[in-house]
Amino acid sequence: MSEERLIKVSKFLSFVLRHRPEKIGIQLDQAGWAEIGELLAGCQRNGFPVDRDELHKVVKSNDKRRFAISQDGQRIRAVQGHSVPVQLGYLPKQPPDRLYHGTASRFLAAIKQQGLTKQSRHHVHLSQTRAVADQVGSRRGRPVILTILAKEMAEAGYVFYRSDNDVWLVGHVPAEYIQFP
């Protein structure tokens, strides 16, 4: 399976499992799981056939471990990044003292006013390292890395979660907890 095909399948699965399951006529359960058989049939019906072997390769080799397979091997879900309502079941977790958020300079004025808001996703996404934040920010042009005072937020009662692929999630980051470069 070529790298190009891996990325294409990963993007299609992200789109379906995070945002638009109905587009291929499938439903996610409350926790975001889709039956693999139904998913593959839906992909096929919609002109984007994926075979089981390819799906498993995408899950295994994905650079950011975006997907998980259930223990019985029958279901798949995206581990974060949804815009559809799902309860992923992550437990609140004490964050490291500092977390990072990569963004673009054109958003800075708004972020200074409103803090970081979750936009179309369920949470604001934060990274454990500056390097990862840099990659996230680079998706939108020249990245700007914000340092988040996570320890102080946790002390003030903000609840953090960590997804299965080590993305930290929180509902909102007020500007007072952000160090701007």
Ligand code: HQG
């Ligand atoms: C910005 C990728 C204006 C925020 C990544 C970001 C991540 C504001 C954009 C995951 C704002 C939202 C999420 C405010 C935040 N005013 N702009 N008040 N507050 N923003 O894509 O964090 O590849 O929803 O800085 O690796 O960029 O999809 O969030 O630039 O983990 O697996 O609004 O997506 O993962 O963009 O990325 P996004 P994100 P995947």
